[in-house]
Amino acid sequence: MERNPSAFLKEEYEELVRNNFDWKLRILETGSSPHSVVDGKEVIMLCSNNYLNLSNHSRIIKEAMDAAKKFGAGSGSVRAIAGTMKLHMEVEKRLAKFKGTESSLIYQTGFAANAGLIPQLVGKGDIIISDELNHGSIIDGVRLTKADRAVYKHCDVGELEKALKDADKKYNRILVITDGVFSMDGDVSPMDKIVDVAVEYGAMTYVDDAHGEGVIGVSLCPVSNPILFNSFLKYFVLSQRFLTCSGSVSNTSIAASCAPATAGGCDPLSNQVLDLFKAKFTRS
Numbered sequence: 001m002e003r004n005p006s007a008f009l010k011e012e013y014e015e016l017v018r019n020n021f022d023w024k025l026r027i028l029e030t031g032s033s034p035h036s037v038v039d040g041k042e043v044i045m046l047c048s049n050n051y052l053n054l055s056n057h058s059r060i061i062k063e064a065m066d067a068a069k070k071f072g073a074g075s076g077s078v079r080a081i082a083g084t085m086k087l088h089m090e091v092e093k094r095l096a097k098f099k100g101t102e103s104s105l106i107y108q109t110g111f112a113a114n115a116g117l118i119p120q121l122v123g124k125g126d127i128i129i130s131d132e133l134n135h136g137s138i139i140d141g142v143r144l145t146k147a148d149r150a151v152y153k154h155c156d157v158g159e160l161e162k163a164l165k166d167a168d169k170k171y172n173r174i175l176v177i178t179d180g181v182f183s184m185d186g187d188v189s190p191m192d193k194i195v196d197v198a199v200e201y202g203a204m205t206y207v208d209d210a211h212g213e214g215v216i217g218v219s220l221c222p223v224s225n226p227i228l229f230n231s232f233l234k235y236f237v238l239s240q241r242f243l244t245c246s247g248s249v250s251n252t253s254i255a256a257s258c259a260p261a262t263a264g265g266c267d268p269l270s271n272q273v274l275d276l277f278k279a280k281f282t283r284s
Ligand SMILES: Cc1ncc(COP(=O)(O)O)c(C=O)c1O
Pocket: 108, 109, 110, 111, 112, 114, 135, 137, 179, 183, 208, 209, 210, 211, 232, 241
């Protein structure tokens, strides 16, 4: 049979364009800062993730240059082979201390954390119970598992509890997943209630607080709870994200999950950003 194996891509793209679903990329001509130049026009930037504008902080820029001179522009290998630098270890130790958790683990991106970690936590015979408006990278992470799924109405703890009750007798492990501050509308999940009800049913709670960290104090999530707490340093402007968790989560992640094992890049800025952040939101 004669076929053009990739013709469908062109057709699919043309369909997206016809329906006005294609991204029209805007081109930044400056750094991402409160006043930026986009497509030749001066604009006030209200849609970046650079909430605290730390990417333009003179100390961060200097530290980045110094670190690149000393350590190079990349770690040269994945973490599991020869890419774990002293810098990774230092910053993970400091992050865990800062967040009051046993351990922490840096991932390349938030996407990598969700895609890498979620499939490690649950599998066949388990269930994920997920808020209907969770971020796309969480949805992709969920799709990579062999676990069953249930979706509860946005921020509806009553529905979550019903799903937990249904799941209680049928499944081995239960994983509840929610954004902290939701990425599209900025609404805040009822974290205390979610954690309480999850604990009642012996479920793990996975919180992707990419949009809360740096915006609502240190974090939304009560770190003292016996839960998995996933938080991304999005607003510290690092390219990398981090997870704060128990030691067993970070140990098994390093040993068994693709994402940290294949994390090539080390961000030498991390320590400096943490210092600046600490100065803003102090936690003893
Ligand atoms: C809630 C949430 N999680 C994960 C991500 C992905 O993070 P990253 O850009 O680090 O891949 C985003 C990105 O916007 C997000 O909003």
